[in-house]
Amino acid sequence: xxxxxxxxxxxxxxxxxxxxxxxxxxxxxxxxxxxxxxxxxxxxxxxxxxxxxxxxxxxxxxxxxxxxxxxxxxxxxxxxxxxxxxxxxxxxxxxxxxxxxxxxxxxxxxxxxxxxxxxxxxxxxxxxxxxxxxxxxxxxxxxxxxxxxxxxxxxxxxxxxxxxxxxxxx
Amino acid sequence: xxxxxxxxxxxxxxxxxxxxxxxxxxxxxxxxxxxxxxxxxxxxxxxxxxxxxxxxxxxxxxxxxxxxxxxxxxxxxxxxxxxxxxxxxxxxxxxxxxxxxxxxxxxxxxxxxxxxxxxxxxxxxxxxxxxxxxxxxxxxxxxxxxxxxxxxxxxxxxxxxxxxxxxxxxxxxxxxxxxxxxxxxxxxxxxxxxxxxxxxxxxxxxxxxxxxxxxxxxxxxxxxxxxxxxxxxxxxxxxxxxxxxxxxxxxxxxxxxxxxxxxxxxxxxxxxxxxxxxxxxxxxxxxxxxxxxxxxxxxxxxxxxxxxxxxxxxxxxxxxxxxxxxxxxxxxxxxxxxxxxxxxxxxxxxxxxxxxxxxxxxxxxxxxxxxxxxxxxxxxxxxxxxxxxxxxxxxxxxxxxxxxxxxxxxxxxxxxxxxxxxxxxxxxxxxxxxxxxxxxxxxxxxxxxxxxxxxxxxxxxxxxxxxxxxxxxxxxxxxxxxxxxxxxxxxxxxxxxxxxxxxxxxxxxxxxxxxxxxxxxxxxxxxxxxxxxxxxxxxxxxxxxxxxxxxxxxxxxxxxxxxxxxxxxxxxxxxxxxxxxxxxxxxxxxxxxxxxxxxxxxxxxxxxxxxxxxxxxxxxxxxxx
Amino acid sequence: xxxxxxxxxxxxxxxxxxxxxxxxxxxxxxxxxxxxxxxxxxxxxxxxxxxxxxxxxxxxxxxxxxxxxxxxxxxxxxxxxxxxxxxxxxxxxxxxxxxx
Numbered sequence: 001x002x003x004x005x006x007x008x009x010x011x012x013x014x015x016x017x018x019x020x021x022x023x024x025x026x027x028x029x030x031x032x033x034x035x036x037x038x039x040x041x042x043x044x045x046x047x048x049x050x051x052x053x054x055x056x057x058x059x060x061x062x063x064x065x066x067x068x069x070x071x072x073x074x075x076x077x078x079x080x081x082x083x084x085x086x087x088x089x090x091x092x093x094x095x096x097x098x099x100x101x102x103x104x105x106x107x108x109x110x111x112x113x114x115x116x117x118x119x120x121x122x123x124x125x126x127x128x129x130x131x132x133x134x135x136x137x138x139x140x141x142x143x144x145x146x147x148x149x150x151x152x153x154x155x156x157x158x159x160x161x162x163x164x165x166x167x168x169x170x
Numbered sequence: 171x172x173x174x175x176x177x178x179x180x181x182x183x184x185x186x187x188x189x190x191x192x193x194x195x196x197x198x199x200x201x202x203x204x205x206x207x208x209x210x211x212x213x214x215x216x217x218x219x220x221x222x223x224x225x226x227x228x229x230x231x232x233x234x235x236x237x238x239x240x241x242x243x244x245x246x247x248x249x250x251x252x253x254x255x256x257x258x259x260x261x262x263x264x265x266x267x268x269x270x271x272x273x274x275x276x277x278x279x280x281x282x283x284x285x286x287x288x289x290x291x292x293x294x295x296x297x298x299x300x301x302x303x304x305x306x307x308x309x310x311x312x313x314x315x316x317x318x319x320x321x322x323x324x325x326x327x328x329x330x331x332x333x334x335x336x337x338x339x340x341x342x343x344x345x346x347x348x349x350x351x352x353x354x355x356x357x358x359x360x361x362x363x364x365x366x367x368x369x370x371x372x373x374x375x376x377x378x379x380x381x382x383x384x385x386x387x388x389x390x391x392x393x394x395x396x397x398x399x400x401x402x403x404x405x406x407x408x409x410x411x412x413x414x415x416x417x418x419x420x421x422x423x424x425x426x427x428x429x430x431x432x433x434x435x436x437x438x439x440x441x442x443x444x445x446x447x448x449x450x451x452x453x454x455x456x457x458x459x460x461x462x463x464x465x466x467x468x469x470x471x472x473x474x475x476x477x478x479x480x481x482x483x484x485x486x487x488x489x490x491x492x493x494x495x496x497x498x499x500x501x502x503x504x505x506x507x508x509x510x511x512x513x514x515x516x517x518x519x520x521x522x523x524x525x526x527x528x529x530x531x532x533x534x535x536x537x538x539x540x541x542x543x544x545x546x547x548x549x550x551x552x553x554x555x556x557x558x559x560x561x562x563x564x565x566x567x568x569x570x571x572x573x574x575x576x577x578x579x580x581x582x583x584x585x586x587x588x589x590x591x592x593x594x595x596x597x598x599x600x601x602x603x604x605x606x607x608x609x610x611x612x613x614x615x616x617x618x619x620x621x622x623x624x625x626x627x628x629x630x631x632x633x634x635x636x637x638x639x640x641x642x643x644x645x646x647x648x649x650x651x652x653x654x655x656x657x658x659x660x661x662x663x664x665x666x667x668x669x670x671x672x673x674x675x676x677x678x679x680x681x682x683x684x685x686x687x688x689x690x691x692x693x694x695x696x697x698x699x700x701x702x703x704x705x706x707x708x709x710x711x712x713x714x715x716x717x718x719x720x721x722x723x724x725x726x727x728x729x730x731x732x733x734x735x736x737x738x739x740x741x742x743x744x745x746x747x748x749x750x751x752x753x754x755x756x757x758x759x760x761x762x763x764x765x766x767x768x769x770x771x772x773x774x775x776x777x778x779x780x781x782x783x784x785x786x787x788x789x790x791x792x793x794x795x
Numbered sequence: 796x797x798x799x800x801x802x803x804x805x806x807x808x809x810x811x812x813x814x815x816x817x818x819x820x821x822x823x824x825x826x827x828x829x830x831x832x833x834x835x836x837x838x839x840x841x842x843x844x845x846x847x848x849x850x851x852x853x854x855x856x857x858x859x860x861x862x863x864x865x866x867x868x869x870x871x872x873x874x875x876x877x878x879x880x881x882x883x884x885x886x887x888x889x890x891x892x893x894x895x
Contacts, residue, residue, distance in 0.1 A: 008797045012805045019809055019832055023816035031828055038809075042835055049802070049846045051854045054838075061861050062835075066868050070828065073872045077879050079824065096818045099782050100811030106789050107807035119796050120843075126851050133854060141855050148862050155866035162873035772891030774826070775818050782814060 007048060015041035026081040032070050039063040050125030053133050174232070174242050178225040179260045182270060183309050185225075189218030190302035193295055211295035215302045216281045222309065223274035230267050234661070240264060243315050243385060253377050261315035261384060264662050265457050265522060269312045269450075272529045276446045277305055279642035283537050284438035286638035287544055297337060297436070304330035304443065311451050316382035317366045320455065324362070324415065327448050328355045334443060335435040347431040354428040358418020365411030369462075372400045372408075388461045409462060409469035413476075416452025420506045423480040427720055429503055433495040437540030440495060445502050445536050446529035453509045453525050460518050474514025478594075478601045481507030483717070485611040489618075490713045494539050494549050497619050501575065502532055504608060511605065512590040515597045519664040524586035527653050531574035531583055534646035538568035541639055542623070546632035551619060556628030563634060565624050567643040572620050574650040576613040576681050582653035584677075589659070591677055592670045606680050613684030621692040802843035809836035823878065823885050827871050834864045 018041065021034035039062050046055035126132075137145050193211045232238045245259025281301065288294055307330055310323030329352070336348030366382070373387055374380045375394070381387060394400050416422065421429040432444050443449070456463070456473070463469055484503035491497045505528050512521035541564040548554055558565045574583040587609065594602035634640070691699060703710050715721065769780070809832060816829030838857045845853025879885050 004797055008801065012801075015805070016808055016812070019812040022832060023812055023819060023829060028822070028825060031825060035828060035831065038832065038835065042839060045802070045805075045839060046842050049842050051842045051845065051857070054842060054854050054857050057858065057861060058838075061865055062831075066831065066865050069868060069872060070824070073876065074824065077824070077876065077885070079822065079885070095779065096815035099779075099786070099818075100808075100815050102786050103782075103811045103814065104804070104807045106786060106793065107810075108804065109793055119798055120802075120846055123847060123849065126845060126849055126854075128845075128851070128854055132851060133858070136851055136855055137858070141852075144859055148859055151863060151866050155869045158870045159873040162870070162877050770894045772894030773888055774890075775887055778814075778817050782818075 004048070007044070011041045011044045011048075015045070028074050028079045028081065029071070032067055032074065035070075036063055036067055039067070049120070049128075051128040053128055053130050172232070172237055172239070174229055174238055174244070174262050176244050178229055179244050179262065179313075182222045182225045182229075182274070183260060183306070183313055185218040185221045186215075186302045186305035186309065189214040190299050190306060193299035193302060196295065208294040211298040212281075212285045215298040215305075216278065216285070218302060219274055219278045219281055219305055222305070223271075223278050226267065226270045226274050229262065230271055233262075233264070233267055238262070241385065245315055253380070256318050256382060257316060258319055259315040260313045262313075265454070266312050268522060268526060268658070268662065269454055270309060272450075272526055273305070273308050273312060273447050276529050276533050276646070277308075277442060279645055280438050280442045280446075280533060280537065283441075283540070283639050283642040284436075286636050287438055287540055288436060291436075293337065297334075300330055300333045300337075301438075301442070304334065304448075308447050308451070312454065315384060317369065317384070318382045320458075321359075321363065321366060324359065324419065324451065327443075327451065328352060328359070328419075331355075331432070331443050331448055334439040335432045337435055337439065341434070343431075344434040347428075347434040351428040351432050354425050355418045358414050358425055361411045361414025362418070365408050365414065368404070368408045368411065372404060375399050384458060391462070392465075405462070406466050406469050409466045410472065412459060412462070413456070413469065413473055416456055416510065417476065418452075419455075420449050420452030420510060421480075421503055422452075422476050422507065422510055423483055424719060426480060426484065426503055427723060430496055430499045430716075433493070433499050437495065437536060437543060440499070441533045441536035441540065444499065445532040449502065449506055450509070450525045450529065453506070453513065453521055456510070456513045457518050457522055460513070463513075464516075470514050470516065472514070474511050474598060474601055477507045477509070477511030477514055478604045479507070480504070481511060481608045482604050482611075485608045485615065486709075486713055487716060488615040489611065490710060491615075492550055492552060494542065494551055494554075494619070494623065495536070497551070497615060498532070498535055498539060501535075501612065501615070502528075504612060505532065505575075508587065508590055508605065508608075511601060512593060515590075515593040515601070517590065517593040519659050519662045520586070520589040520593055522662055523589055523658050526658055527574070527582040527586040527650070530646055530653055531571045531581075531650040534567060534571040534643060534650055535575065537639070537643055537646065538564050538571060541635040541643065542568075542632065544635055544639070551623040553629050554623040554632075555626045557624045557632055560628065560632045561634045563640045564643065567640075567647040568624065569620065570647040570650055572616045576616050576685065577609060577677060578681060579678065580651075580654060582650050585654035588670075588674060588677055592673050595670065595673055606676060609677055610680040610684040613681040614688045617685045617688030618692055621688060625693065799843055799847040803840060806836045806840040806843065809833075809839065821886050821888060823875050823887055823890070824872070826887060827868065827875070831864065831868070834860060 015038050018034045018037035022031045022038065025031045025034060039058060043055040043058045043063075046052075046058060192214050196207055196210055229238065233240060241261060241263035243259060243261050245257040247255070248258045249256040281298075284297070284301070288297055291297065304327060307323045307326030311320055311327065312323075314320040314323060332348045332352040335351055336345045339345045339348070369387065370380050370382055372394070373382075373391060381390075391400075395402075395405065418425045429444060429449070433440055435443075463473070481504045484500045484507060488497050488500035488504065491500060505524070509521045509524050509528070512524060542554065542557060542561065543549055545561055545564070546554060546557075570581070574581040577583045577587040591602060591605050591609070594605050691702065712718075769776070813829045813832030813836060816832065817826050820826050820829060838860055841853040841856045841860070843853075845851060845857075875885065878890065882890065884890070
C-alpha cells in the first residue's frame with residue numbers, strides 16, 4: 001500500500017518535472033532528453049498498472065525510435081537554442097497556464113465526479129502480458145492491426161517523398 | 171322645397187376636371203399634334219366650363235325661386251378611419267352659388283377670349299389643360315363642404331397658378347415669378363393649415379367625433395365654447411392662423427409681393443386668376459368661416475386694418491407704375507384690401523358684393539389690357555396713346571370698366587364700394603377716412619391710365635382685336651353696368667338699409683376730385699408730372715422701390731435663410747447624417763471586421779489556442795447540465 | 796490508496812503541460828515534441844482505465860496510438876525538414892500561410 005503510493009508519487013513528480021523541462025528548456029537537445037525521462041517514468045507507471053507489454057513497447061518504440069528520430073533531425077537541421085521574445089513569453093505563459101489550470105479543473109470535474117474512488121490495488125490486474133494481448137490483437141482487433149500497417153506504409157512513402165532532394169533543373 | 175339634384179351639383183365640379191384629364195390624354199400618340207389638338211383642347215375646356223355654368227345657373231334659378239332649401243350638402247365619404255373622417259362633397263348655399271356663378275361665368279368669358287389671345291401660341295393645349303385644372307380647383311374651394319377639401323383646392327389653385335404664371339417658362343422672369351407666387355403662398359398656407367388642424371382638434375370633446383365639416387363646426391363649436399370645453403384664448407389664435415391663408419392667397423400686406431410679379435403670365439391668366447377668382451378665394455374663406463370670427467373682436471380689428479392698409483399702400487404704388495398690367499395688379503391689390511377690410515368690419519355681404527362686382531370690371535379691364543397688348547405689342551403706357559381712335563371697342567369697354575373701378579354712379583362699383591364705406595363709417599372712423607382717400611387715389615391712377623394710354627397722340631399703331639376677344643369684353647362691360655341693380659345683396663340675405671347720403675356724397679366728391687386732378691395733370695398738362703415728382707421726391711422714391719419690401723425679403727432669404735438656416739441644415743446633413751450615420755455605419759463595420767480579422771493570424775499556435783478555448787467552453791457547458 | 800483518479804489527474808497535468816508547450820514554443824520541431832507529450836498523457840489515461848475496468852482494450856489502444864504516433868512523427872519531421880529547406884526558417888510565427 002504504502003509502497004505503491006511512494007512509487008506513484010515518485011514517478012509522477014519526476015514525470016511532471018521532466019515534462020516541464022521539456023517545455024521550458026532553451027536547448028532542443030535538453031528537451032528531447034527530458035522527454036526521454038518522461039517516457040521512462042511513464043513506463044514505470046504502466047508497470048504499476050500491470051501493462052507490462054505496453055511498458056516494454058513504450059521504451060522500445062517511443063523512447064528508442066521516435067526520440068532518436070527527433071535527435072537525428074535536430075542534429076541534421078542544426079537547431080539553435082531559441083530565444084523567446086519577451087512579450088511572447090509573458091502572453092503565452094499566462095494564457096497557457098490559465099488554459100492548463102482550466103483544463104485540469106475540467107478533467108477533475110468530469111472524471112472524479114463520475115468515478116468512485118476505489119483503490120486500484122483492490123482490483124485484480126488484467127493480464128498485460130504478451131500472450132493475452134497477442135490473442136486480442138489477432139482476433140478482436142485484427143482489422144485495426146492490419147490497417148495500421150497501411151499507416152506505416154503511408155508514412156514511409158510520405159517521408160521518402162518529402163525528403164527527396166529536388167532536381168536543380170526544375 | 172326640393173333637394174338639389176346631385177347630377178347638377180357634381181357636374182359643376184367635375185366637368186372641368188374631365189376636360190383637363192381629356193386634354194392631358196390627348197397628348198398620347200393617337201391624337202395628332204398641332205392644330206387639331208389645339209382645337210380639341212379649346213373645345214373641351216370651353217364646353218366643360220359652359221356646362222358647369224349652365225348647371226350653376228339652373229341651381230341658381232331654383233334658389234332664386236325659393237324652391238331650394240339652403241344650405242344643402244351632398245357628400246361622399248373619402249377617408250373613414252376611427253378618429254378621422256374626411257368627406258368630399260358639395261355645400262350649396264347663397265355664397266357658394268354666387269361664387270360658382272362668378273367663377274364659371276367670368277371663366278367662360280375668359281376662356282373664349284383666350285382662344286383668340288393665345289391663337290399663335292405653341293403651347294396652346296397645355297394652356298387650356300392647366301386652365302381647366304384651375305377651374306376644377308377653384309370650384310373645389312367654392313363648393314367645399316369641409317376644411318380639408320377646401321385646403322386641397324387651395325393648394326391646387328396655388329399649383330395651377332404657378333403653372334400658369336410660368337406658362338412661358340423659357341423666360342427666366344416668368345419662371346421666377348411662378349416660384350415666388352408659390353413660395354409666398356406656401357408660407358401663408360403653413361399658418362392656414364395649423365389653424366385648420368387646431369380647429370379640428372377642438373371641434374369635439376370626444377376624439378372620435380372631431381370633424382372638418384363647415385356646417386357641423388358651425389353647429390357644435392359655439393356650444394362647446396360657451397360650455398367651457400375650449401380655452402378662451404385658443405379661439406383668437408385659431409382665427410389669426412386661419413387668416414394667414416387669405417393673407418397669402420388674397421395678397422394682403424405683407425405677403426402681397428407675389429401679385430405684381432404674377433403679371434408675367436399671359437393676360438387671360440391675370441384676368442381669371444389674379445383678378446376675378448383665385449385672389450378672391452381668401453375673401454370667400456373668410457366669409458365661409460365668418461361665424462368663427464364673429465365673436466372675436468380682436469381678430470376682426472386685425473383683419474380690418476390689414477385690409478385697409480393693403481388698400482391704401484397698394485393704391486399708392488399704382489400711382490407710380492408705368493406698366494399697363496402692373497397698374498391693374500396694384501389696383502387689384504387695393505380692391506382686395508377693401509374686401510378684406512369689409513369682412514373685418516363685419517360685413518359678410520358687403521365683402522361678397524364687392525368681390526362679385528370687382529370680378530366683372532377687373533376681368534374686363536385685364537381683358538381690355540390684353541386686347542391692347544395683342545394689338546400693339548406694347549405694355550408701357552407711355553409708349554401707347556390715342557388708342558381711342560384705333561381700337562374703338564376695346565377703348566369703350568375699358569372706359570366702362572375704369573369708371574366702374576372708380577366707383578362712379580350708377581355703375582356697379584359705386585354700390586359695392588359704398589356698402590363698404592358705410593360699414594367703415596359705422597364701425598371705425600380712421601378706416602373710413604383711409605378708405606375714402608384710397609377711393610380718391612383709385613380714381614386718380616385709373617384716370618391717369620386712361621388719359622395716357624387711350625387719349626392723346628398715338629406713339630405706335632394698333633389694330634382692333636378679333637370678335638372672339640371683343641365680345642367677352644362687351645358682355646363683361648354690360649355686367650359691370652347692371653350688376654348694381656340686380657339685387658346681389660338681397661340674394662345674400664342682407665336687408666335694404668336706409669341710404670347714407672353723407673357717405674355717398676363724400677365718396678362721389680372724392681372720386682370726382684381724383685378724376686379732375688388726373689385730367690389737369692395728364693391731359694391739360696397744367697401741372698406736369700415732373701413737377702409733382704420733384705415736389706414729392708421722398709415718397710416717390712419710396713414708392714418706386716415698393717417700400718423696399720421686396721428688398722427686405724431678398725435680404726432675409728439671402729442672409730438669414732440661406733446663410734443661417736440653410737447652412738446649418740447643410741452642416742447637419744453633411745456632418746451628422748452623412749459622416750456620423752452613413753459613413754459611421756460603414757466605419758463601424760470596417761472596425762468590427764478588423765477586430766475579427768485579428769483571429770486569423772495564419773499561425774498554427776493561435777488556431778491551437780482557439781481549439782483549446784472552444785473545447786474548454788464546450789466541456790464546461792456540457793458539465794453544467 | 797492510489798485510485799484511478801490519481802492517475803487521471805497525472806494524465807491531465809501532463810496533457811496540460813503539453814498544451815502549454817505547443818502554445819509557447821516557436822520552433823516547429825519543439826511543437827512536435829510537445830504533441831508527443833500529449834500523446835503520452837492520453838496513453839496513461841488509457842492504461843489506467845484498462846486497469847480500472849479490467850478491459851485489455853485500453854492497452855490495445857495504446858499499442859495503436861504508439862504506432863500512429865511514430866508514423867506521424869516521421870511525416871511531421873519530413874515536413875519540418877522541407878520547411879527548413881524552402882523557407883530557411885523553422886519559426887512558427889513566420890509560417891503564416893493559412894491566412895488570406
